[in-house]
Amino acid sequence: MARILSIDYGKKRTGLAVTDPLQIIPGGLATVPTSSLFDFLRDYVSHEHVERIVIGKPMQTNGKPSENLARVSQFVDRWRKAMPGIPIEYYDERFTSVLAHQAMIDGGLGKKARRNKELVDEISATIILRDYMTARHR
Numbered sequence: 001m002a003r004i005l006s007i008d009y010g011k012k013r014t015g016l017a018v019t020d021p022l023q024i025i026p027g028g029l030a031t032v033p034t035s036s037l038f039d040f041l042r043d044y045v046s047h048e049h050v051e052r053i054v055i056g057k058p059m060q061t062n063g064k065p066s067e068n069l070a071r072v073s074q075f076v077d078r079w080r081k082a083m084p085g086i087p088i089e090y091y092d093e094r095f096t097s098v099l100a101h102q103a104m105i106d107g108g109l110g111k112k113a114r115r116n117k118e119l120v121d122e123i124s125a126t127i128i129l130r131d132y133m134t135a136r137h138r
Contacts, residue, residue: 015121056093
């Protein structure tokens with residue numbers, strides 16, 4: 001089997017998570033500057049077998065698109081043109097940042113560690129991936 005990779009796309013930083021090859025366990029991969037995301041992913045998929053990519057679809061709580069959706073859509077279009085062999089699909093990312101902060105609190109991380117935005121982004125990507133995997137198995 002191949003891995004599934006998830007993206008929590010941000011204006012400055014992007015959190016990434018990936019499954020194990022058997023697609024059982026999601027885990028954080030990295031947080032990278034968004035400006036180098038495409039190159040990072042292209043390199044990653046050149047040495048790891050990735051079946052698909054799931055990218056958080058940024059929506060407001062009222063269901064309307066957030067301001068970041070245009071940037072995410074541009075990235076998705078670029079990926080689909082350059083790497084058509086690895087499908088990319090959207091998955092609702094509402095509340096992932098809140099859930100990431102709560103996971104950090106539940107995990108016993110102190111206030112200083114919870115301010116680490118890179119860690120929040122990576123945990124958010126992991127939550128997107130976990131929720132995607134759960135929905136897919138239903």
